[in-house]
Amino acid sequence: MIFLHIYFYLVLPVLVTFFSATHRLDYLFTATTKNSGLPSVVAVAIIDGVQIEYYDSNIKEVILRQDWIENVLEPKTWTTHVEDAIEQHYKMERALERTMMQFNHTKGVHTFQRMIGCELDDDGTIRRYWQDGYDGKDYTIYDEKTQTWTAAVPQAVNTKLRWEADPVFKQYIRNLFQLECVDWLKNYIQYGRVKRKVPPEVRLLEKKAGHSAGSVVTCHVTGFYPREVEVTWLRDGQGPLEEGVWSGEVLPNMGGTYQVRKTLTVSPEEQERHRYTCQVDHASLGRR
Template sequence: PHTSAPRPLLTPPPSLPPFLLLPHHLFLPSLHSRRVLDTVVSEPGPGLPWYSRVVYVDDQVIYVYTSGMQRAEPRPVWMAQNEGPEFWDERTWWAQRHQKWFKASLNTLGQLYNQSEGFHIIQMKYGCDLREDNTTWGFYQDSYDGRDFLTFDTESMTLGAADIGAQITKRRWDAEVFDNQQWKRYLEERCIPWLRSSLEYGKETLQRKGKMGDKPYPEASNTV
């Protein structure tokens, strides 16, 4: 059975917002990290699907889903060898669910910012770090057209809003403590075990010293 997804951030309609230019402060020194990057564009083109999900461990893409593929697919051999059909079915299910939310998000954000046409991009980025002192850190951030939209602080359990449109969303989500706790639980309790599993699967290439968090990851459009 599937666990419940985080409740949509924007209503109506159901949706999950966004992220484009990744600010440097997201790449604090870490030993290992896991990142999920969801991207949706209003005008897809060659090599640029309207929706994509790219999951990284350190600087390596471990699986990809796009609106064209309609299926989550592993990238490194060690990921394919260690996870069976049930795992990939569940990853596909989650990606397809977020895909629907993102499609609605384009309309919702267009209404918030009074935009009816043109190229627009929303991205959501979240994940966790395992640091050299064995402490962990989780984060959530999204953006619209390359501008910061929302950030989630796991300590204060609140969202930071970048502008008026984000403040509308923030007021709703801050009032829903269950949703905030669900994100906190994911970032602090689920993300790190998944990261550790991937590190074990790919230990020959991933279990190396270094501060992988110091450099940005490739853009999703270049890896899909």
């Protein structure tokens, strides 16, 4: 484990440590009724928060969003990849039609969304998920452990029962997760830039609190990749602190890295009595 201390203003150090990376591949599909003025189906593939592919029903082609994907896909494999995208296109249109029937919807603008994905840890642990939604609300959710489905609304019960009773569909799910998600994710990790790890830059920024004599100290962590990061404030080596702490969202930078801020508000009395540390955990940092 590497410990890096940077002293700034109130002797507030930064502690940088290591944790294992998790890579994630998501396929997001949206089907919309054809009177909406939008493509009837849009699909995107996202790896570690970065969009890598785009497809819609108007163009009927897979558009690469990252040049390095070409190194992963051989010409024969690419042809199959496009065929799979077109197949999913028609599956989504049928899913929207069936779901509208379950709700007795015959007109108006409606959407059916599907998220299929998998996560792979450095230690080989794999998690798989599938979730459907209709008009912005959950519809069905797959439970990987029990290999069963949850019907989030009464209209989804028939779909749940049909899928759970269909051995062909169960095999389809297993193949889809393994061939289209886990195997692809491993290929992307092996050949793509997802294997890269960029360490964070950490700065502590202090300003006086607006209506008191205390201080507001922001731990600004930026320039890191992959996206997963843990930033915590410690007091006298103990934590994580929650009181007086505001957490920002992880945001993208130009160039494919990320940044995040975590801000601590501390009184003069607390500054005198305690030692505060910003701890940053990221997969790019080695062990020792």
